[in-house]
Amino acid sequence: MVEDRHWSSRLFNVLNYTIIGLLALSCLIPLIHVFAISLSSSAAATGGLVTLWPVDFTFESYAYVARRAAFWQAMGISVLRVIVGVGLNMFFCIMCAYPLSKEKDQFRHRTLYAWYFFITMLISGGLIPLYMVIRMMGLMGTFWALVIPGAVPVYNVILLLNFFRQTPRELEDAAIIDGASQWRIMWQIFVPTSTAALATVALLSTVYHWNEWFNGILYSSSPDQYPLQSYLRTIVIDMKLTNMGANDWQALVVVSDKTAKCAQIFLASLPILLVYPFLQRYFVKGMVLGSVKG
Amino acid sequence: MKKLSAFLALVLALCLTAACGLGEAGLEKYAEPVEVHFVRSTDDTLDTNFFANFPDKTMEDNLWCDLYRDQLNIIVKYDWIVKSGDEYDTKLNTAIAVGDIPEFVNVNTLQLSQLVEADAIMPLEDIYEQYATPFTRQILESDGLSPFQAATINGHLYGLPNVDSSLMIADLLWIRTDWLEKLNLPVPTTIEEVIATAKAFSEADFDGNGEKDTIVGIAKDLWGQMFSLRGFFDGFESYPGIWVENADGQLVYGSTLPGTKEALKTLNEMYTEGLIDREFGVKDGGKVAEATTNGKCGLFYGAQWNSIYPLQSCVNLDKDAQWQAFSIVPASGKVVKAQTDVGTLSWTVVRKDVAHPEAVMKMFNLFIDKNWGPENENGIYYAPLDSESIWKLSPVVPTNPHKNDGAFLDLEQYRKDGDESKVKGEALSILKKLQAFESGSEDGFALWGWERIYGAEGAYGVLIDYYNKKMTQDNLFVGAPTETMVSKMSTLEDLQDEVFIKIIMGEEPVDAFDKFVEDFNTLGGEQITKEVNEWYASVK
Incomplete structure (x- = not known):
């Protein structure tokens, strides 16, 4: 790349880096704040004395979390959910996107099928019908209620579909001449050449499964089935001060323990933080590539 | 409505005579095991105070379930359990909407009226008559009849109240007494003195940061149980959020009374003088607790338990700090009365097709007997030192209000x-x-x-x-929510809080209050007032 030495271009660069740097900081600071609270004493945290550096440094909250079986159980369920859920997502995504990426001469009712999927992005059944479906299928209170609904993420299918369509048709034609079946073309030509898009889709569904909490609460039949974010939800929401009974304050005392809360939030965000840098470069590339031909 | 009065009169009569043979069946053991299916919410107190110490116990296997099984042959099962109250309501409302109604369930009055309307739950007055022991009656009725009236629809009692105290949630005035002593100030006895005290605290600048930033603690949810405004408004003979009698003996909504305007005007003046946090409208209780903890707040209204939370952390940080709760005070020339509301927040209802509905009444009897009866084992079953919240393991939790x-x-x-x-x-x-x-x-x-x-x-x-x-x-309206209340009240409450906060912050003039009263009436308040008064006439 040729270095442009014009002053306006330099100014542009400086401003760009400053603004992006500030944006990055605004994402980072809350995390550091949470981390600092988790390492502070309870009184200092309640008093709002902690900003970016721990006050009365202590590991007590982490020792507390380490003893807390419910946290680790929820973590285990979340990890399992990501493995199974993302696995299912990827499988169905590829299986749907591949045929739908074909031209009309290869797949006659392609448009009809595409609409069949697309329409679900525009109109969803809503909470109550979904709840009824889950219940009638006997998924209530099972792990499968977390991964089977939404096993076909249509947005991801479209992303992948567009990527597949950019793969040169000549590759496919050549494979057909060599006698490859559609099945083989999909797995041995399209999938290996689409790693960027696949990584993007995998990241999107990993983030979804890791962060989703509402279904976790709605479809579970007891708190020991909660994935991590549902569990966190029950400890971080602020209690409503109106509508409390005379003896409900006990819950407030436990819930108000800021340091333990922050330790758990920090630990819960750690795995996804660690995954991001590795997939980030695919992520950016994949989004752009997949969406050009939208 | 006649039926209702008759029923209540009967209840009252029984209460007075504490009679006589009735309710003997109330603690009788079933010959065959009876399975009762509940759903429930749980919270961190049980995890922290009980399950952490007894990891091999579960919600269906613990000393309360053992007790119900051994003494009554009742086996407690849970169809589902949700953690934290808000999510419980979400899940229960969804379950009710799809018709997946649990056999036995604790509901609020709104859910209770929906279930009655859907014809899904059964009247319980006969079971109450037949199975409640005299001691259970004494406890359940010791907070007045309002817990029963709130669950009575068309003359039938649809829910057994998990009674709780109404008095215990009244507001008190919490003050840093070490500051009072330092400044040689008396305990305030009028609103004017409260303001003077707040001003003196602010000027004394106890945290020594050179700024007059010591505030009166108010949280954004205005009427909660800490950093509340209820006690302040009560001093102006205004009772926001509850229904009181006017001079004609009609019920009116406290928020619309003239005293409310005066209180708002005073708060606006305090806000202008910097005695109230500039951003109080967005701060929740936990955020305001920072101010009491680090010495930026020495005065606020709240419930009796506020010393345990959040004030304990204040004294942990500053050993010289001292707080005390005082009676709320009137504005000069006014009478002060602390507002109270029905303390009972949940009622146990029974699905129509349940074979042994009386099982739940027996559980009420046993729960009350074990905790407060003449031969109670409160130290084991209610709050022993190693597991404070153990009473919550029971699916029904009627508390002795006193x-x-x-x-x-x-x-x-x-x-x-x-x-x-x-x-x-x-x-x-x-x-x-x-x-x-x-x-x-x-x-x-x-x-x-x-x-x-x-x-x-x-x-x-x-x-x-x-x-x-x-x-x-x-609160003089203690019936089940009326029709218009169900559809409009929460909107009206939101409107009220929004307008009040704006007036206090000076974004709207104090006269905006008159517009609020008008809006309140046209947006459903008038109809609600009418319905409330119909109810009031029916129970008088």
């Missing part, structure tokens, strides 16, 4: 005569806490909050004073 003030009176007696042998049950475990605090040990200091409630200067003393001096204004 257990806390009762314990306080027992302790007062003990402080007079020093006879520890007369202190029993919960009062005894509280006495242990007070003694630990007085020992001056470090562990004992963590119980400072308890001493502020049950000690000689304790908050309960003030609440009992309210009661004895008839210084309470009860």
